[in-house]
Amino acid sequence: MKKFIEEFKTFIAKGNVLDMAVGVIIATAFGKITTSLVNDVFMPFIGWLIGDIDLTELNIVLSPEVLNEAGEVMTPAVVVAIGTFLSTVIDFILIAFVVFLIVKAFNTAKEKAEAKKKAEEAAAAAAAAAEPQPEPEPSDEVKLLMEIRDLLKK
Numbered sequence: 001m002k003k004f005i006e007e008f009k010t011f012i013a014k015g016n017v018l019d020m021a022v023g024v025i026i027a028t029a030f031g032k033i034t035t036s037l038v039n040d041v042f043m044p045f046i047g048w049l050i051g052d053i054d055l056t057e058l059n060i061v062l063s064p065e066v067l068n069e070a071g072e073v074m075t076p077a078v079v080v081a082i083g084t085f086l087s088t089v090i091d092f093i094l095i096a097f098v099v100f101l102i103v104k105a106f107n108t109a110k111e112k113a114e115a116k117k118k119a120e121e122a123a124a125a126a127a128a129a130a131e132p133q134p135e136p137e138p139s140d141e142v143k144l145l146m147e148i149r150d151l152l153k154k
Helices: 002-013 015-049 082-130 140-153
Strands: 060-063 073-075 078-080
Touching: 002 015, 015 082
Parallel strands: none
Antiparallel strands: 060 078
8 A cells, every 4th residue: 555655646746747737727717718708708799799689598498487376387498508509619619719829829939949949050060060170080000000101111
């Protein structure tokens, strides 16, 4: 059991798990923002465009509610909530679009950073190639052969 707990501590301490936890928290907050954007900004505007209709109340009643003499609901209404569905679809499209924009911006920044790095490496390689290279020292075998040649000349 102790080994299991140690493995769990190691797993939790890894950066990937912490990054994932931060991502989930941010995603939750981001979801609340986009839901508010859809419900409080876009849906009233869309409803106004189609004739002052609150889309969340756009429903198809299959069976109306049945009330007794006292006004209590005996049988609840059967309703197809198309407005809620439309609101959810618009919410999804907006979230997908914002995530697309974030990923696109990240990829663009990453490509620019990689291009800058490649340009710096190319400039460094060109500068290194432009410098005169010192002639490499001959190996021991070549030195020995040169000595033999010089001795034979004498």
